[in-house]
Amino acid sequence: MAEKKYVYTFGGDKTEGEGAMKNLLGGKGANLAEMAKIGLPVPPGFTVTTECCVDYFKNGNKLPAGVEKQVTTALKHIEKAMGMKFGDPKNPLLVSCRSGARSSMPGMMETVLNVGLSSKTIPGLIAKTKNERFVYDAYRRLIMMYSDVVMEKAEGIEPAEGKAIRRQLDAMLDELKEKKGYKSDTDLTVADLKSLCEKFKKQIKKTLGREFPDDSMAQLWGGIGAVLKSWNGKKAVAYRRIEGIPDDWGTAVNVQSMVFGNMGDTSATGVAFTRDPATGDNKFYGEWLINAQGEDVVAGTRTPNPLNEATSNEQNKHLKSMEKLYPSIYKQLCGVRETLEKHYHDMLDIEFTIQEKKLFMLQCRVGKRTGTAALNMAMDMLKEKLIDEKEAVMRVSPTQLDELLHPILDPKAEKKQTVITKGLPAGPGGAVGRIVFNSTEAVAAAKKGEAVIMVREETNPEDVEGMRAATGILTARGGMTSHAALVCRGWGKCCIVGAGAIAVDEVKGVLKIGGKTYTSKDYLSLNGSRGWVYAGKVATMDSSENPKLKNFMKLVDKFRKLQVRTNADTAADAEVARKFGAEGIGLFRTEHMFYGKNSEKPLFCLRKMILSNTKEERVAALKELEKYVKSDIKATLTAMKGLPVTIRLLDPPLHEFVPSEPAKRKELADALGIKVSEIAKRAEALHETNPMMGHRGVRLGITYPEVSEMQMRAILEAALEVGSVPEIMVPVTCDPREIKFQKAILERVAAEVAKKKKVAKIEYKVGTMIEIPRAAILADEMAKEAEFFSFGTNDLTQMTFGFSRDDIGGFLPEYLDQKIIDADPFQTIDTVGVGRLIEIAVKGGRSVRKNLKVGICGEQGGEGKSVAFCHKMGLNYVSCSPFRVPIARLAAAQAAIAEGRK
Numbered sequence: 001m002a003e004k005k006y007v008y009t010f011g012g013d014k015t016e017g018e019g020a021m022k023n024l025l026g027g028k029g030a031n032l033a034e035m036a037k038i039g040l041p042v043p044p045g046f047t048v049t050t051e052c053c054v055d056y057f058k059n060g061n062k063l064p065a066g067v068e069k070q071v072t073t074a075l076k077h078i079e080k081a082m083g084m085k086f087g088d089p090k091n092p093l094l095v096s097c098r099s100g101a102r103s104s105m106p107g108m109m110e111t112v113l114n115v116g117l118s119s120k121t122i123p124g125l126i127a128k129t130k131n132e133r134f135v136y137d138a139y140r141r142l143i144m145m146y147s148d149v150v151m152e153k154a155e156g157i158e159p160a161e162g163k164a165i166r167r168q169l170d171a172m173l174d175e176l177k178e179k180k181g182y183k184s185d186t187d188l189t190v191a192d193l194k195s196l197c198e199k200f201k202k203q204i205k206k207t208l209g210r211e212f213p214d215d216s217m218a219q220l221w222g223g224i225g226a227v228l229k230s231w232n233g234k235k236a237v238a239y240r241r242i243e244g245i246p247d248d249w250g251t252a253v254n255v256q257s258m259v260f261g262n263m264g265d266t267s268a269t270g271v272a273f274t275r276d277p278a279t280g281d282n283k284f285y286g287e288w289l290i291n292a293q294g295e296d297v298v299a300g301t302r303t304p305n306p307l308n309e310a311t312s313n314e315q316n317k318h319l320k321s322m323e324k325l326y327p328s329i330y331k332q333l334c335g336v337r338e339t340l341e342k343h344y345h346d347m348l349d350i351e352f353t354i355q356e357k358k359l360f361m362l363q364c365r366v367g368k369r370t371g372t373a374a375l376n377m378a379m380d381m382l383k384e385k386l387i388d389e390k391e392a393v394m395r396v397s398p399t400q401l402d403e404l405l406h407p408i409l410d411p412k413a414e415k416k417q418t419v420i421t422k423g424l425p426a427g428p429g430g431a432v433g434r435i436v437f438n439s440t441e442a443v444a445a446a447k448k449g450e451a452v453i454m455v456r457e458e459t460n461p462e463d464v465e466g467m468r469a470a471t472g473i474l475t476a477r478g479g480m481t482s483h484a485a486l487v488c489r490g491w492g493k494c495c496i497v498g499a500g501a502i503a504v505d506e507v508k509g510v511l512k513i514g515g516k517t518y519t520s521k522d523y524l525s526l527n528g529s530r531g532w533v534y535a536g537k538v539a540t541m542d543s544s545e546n547p548k549l550k551n552f553m554k555l556v557d558k559f560r561k562l563q564v565r566t567n568a569d570t571a572a573d574a575e576v577a578r579k580f581g582a583e584g585i586g587l588f589r590t591e592h593m594f595y596g597k598n599s600e601k602p603l604f605c606l607r608k609m610i611l612s613n614t615k616e617e618r619v620a621a622l623k624e625l626e627k628y629v630k631s632d633i634k635a636t637l638t639a640m641k642g643l644p645v646t647i648r649l650l651d652p653p654l655h656e657f658v659p660s661e662p663a664k665r666k667e668l669a670d671a672l673g674i675k676v677s678e679i680a681k682r683a684e685a686l687h688e689t690n691p692m693m694g695h696r697g698v699r700l701g702i703t704y705p706e707v708s709e710m711q712m713r714a715i716l717e718a719a720l721e722v723g724s725v726p727e728i729m730v731p732v733t734c735d736p737r738e739i740k741f742q743k744a745i746l747e748r749v750a751a752e753v754a755k756k757k758k759v760a761k762i763e764y765k766v767g768t769m770i771e772i773p774r775a776a777i778l779a780d781e782m783a784k785e786a787e788f789f790s791f792g793t794n795d796l797t798q799m800t801f802g803f804s805r806d807d808i809g810g811f812l813p814e815y816l817d818q819k820i821i822d823a824d825p826f827q828t829i830d831t832v833g834v835g836r837l838i839e840i841a842v843k844g845g846r847s848v849r850k851n852l853k854v855g856i857c858g859e860q861g862g863e864g865k866s867v868a869f870c871h872k873m874g875l876n877y878v879s880c881s882p883f884r885v886p887i888a889r890l891a892a893a894q895a896a897i898a899e900g901r902k
């Protein structure tokens, strides 16, 4: 069998990969190859494929056959391109070992820099560079990263809190700086660094029981192995769970020739976005540090300088920009920016290093952005003709749109408050919550449904679960490219970083701002779009009135084939949904009128009806109820005038409506002229073992036709008075004869209403919900009676899986963890099972009624993937809650565009 190709070179005179090979080379590797191909200055290197990682784990943590030989050959490629040799005492090449999966997982996996420095190569590098300080700075960095990543994490060692080797070495470094009165790492002298390196190595031996390896090749293999293992590191696994990234993708390993940003004042390193990732502004946005290596910018140990004048901020405006300090390099970088945007047709996130005034590109990827930025960039790039209309629609994800619809602090309420401190606007929107100081507290509070603001000195990858759980994040340190900023931007979470004037004591749980003390008993409000912090609770509001959003949605509607309706139970909901672009109501439940505000009277009538013992009693109660039902329906029909409205016949869980309080029971007994004990007896009789499958839906209309009759009359009269054609929907059916039975009643009632109202004929439509598997299977028969179908995918999912929706908490998490099912089927349609039934029903129904109108009204109707599935099934519409309407519109357009591209 031919050996697998596990290694691809890039840079120098031979680039084997390209940007399209992300699955195999990881995002970082593929884009390094692509940048090399289009002629950008990329230090040469090679990528060990993700396939190698997968095989490595399959192989019991052993490198698959052939890798060693291929790596050795590829190393020669770098040596040749650089004119240097790895491990050579005179002219030593140094490399980095960098992780990089298919999709970016910021800070979740490991990288080691300066690999190859040893007692054998150090003198040669000093002789060559004549820069001893630089060499020992590189060496101390290698020791710090290598001991942490390769010797501790990759070995699965879990040190006690605060005892991690990296922490210990950091503390030693800080101690030395303090002793000498240094402000910055750059103040350290050669002698300082030399002695530090020796102390570091002793500490490593003491803590980890092993020597720091003094051999270039041993370091390289250690680095490669550690990067592979970091795929299964604790934080990477936790992040994958949250992001839904499959475990079997694996990471690639990029081995790349080092370029040095720490060679003195004409060397530097930085990160940038080709446009502002928070606002979407067409401004080159970045941060850089003189005399530093890459990790310094992200770590937040020094406040980075602004890239240019236009984007300097509160935190860094006192520091020199590259535009001012090195105008010619800045110009070159601007050229790279333009080349990249033209090539990728998108906003890129880049890493670069300047070695003695020479620019090198170390990474590029399509940049994460807030929902606001995604929207603004899409519309701008369309105008710039960088992308076309379809692409613009594809550029905003349903989740990002969701974020745009999320609450912001109410500007009016905000104006009345004083800003207590400012930071950088890292994640958009507004957040209000109680203060917590760590991840555990945040998770615990979120479980109880409590909104919290997580306040930290700075966040690190171990905090992700708490960050996920919190409503907003506030940190004292870190810039726009810090961990907290990157993660929150990806999630669209409200976040403020680098609020330098706050003092956080995470252990004591104390936050100090401007002389005031706040604890976990206090509340904060954040304006993440501006970086402003307020004490206490500021009112929030939704942001649906954004004019840019409106233009974008117009574009969306150009490409969409599915209609989008809403599930609305009140006139108020209907109005909101109309504003969001709903094209009708797909599900109007009349039960809502028995809950909450103004429900007293109709509820009393309903209770009388439920507890009636004879038809006479029931008819009397229904008569009273009818006027409430009619006026309720009329209000919603009026709000939706001109648009279709599907009204579902009552499907109430009867037993839930029986009062338990003695006073209420007495009142009912009096009204019905019976004894209280009799109420108890009748209530007892209503008890069901399995109400979900009990006396509900159409079954009620069959045992008590007078219940259907009352509703039908109310609907027909209301519709006639408003001037709309109602769609009457029969719930919980499993056989065509149930519909036939209801239709007979409807035809009689319609004739009566026509006569009473003196009109020739009343127009209406009758259809059914498809929410029982039998109804789906008998769809051709059902369609002979029904003029439309609406998939009630909550019940359909429940009945198809046999999972009680209210009881899944007990087993669903385990099912997801064990990968027995891929996703919660109540959130996203199970396309293979429930979806199969939908397919059968659509085909069956349309085989007898060609123009059968088909929609979906379950919870999943507003979820991106489910909407795409409905598009594929050829449904006429999806119906979802009012706030999901824009999201469903977007998902429908994206599904149509994606289909056209195939």
Ligand code: ADP
Pocket: 043, 095, 096, 097, 098, 099, 106, 107, 108, 109, 110, 111, 113, 256, 257, 258, 259, 260, 261, 293, 294, 295, 351, 352, 353, 362, 363
């Ligand atoms: P991450 O995925 O966490 O960003 P990277 O692999 O990109 O990790 O590396 C961490 C830092 O080290 C980055 O700032 C990167 O630019 C820098 N770096 C990586 N490889 C090299 C190299 N060969 N020369 C100089 N700097 C490097």
Ligand code: MG
Pocket: 351, 363
């Ligand atoms: Mg990087």
Ligand code: MG
Pocket: 731, 732, 771, 792, 795
């Ligand atoms: Mg139902």
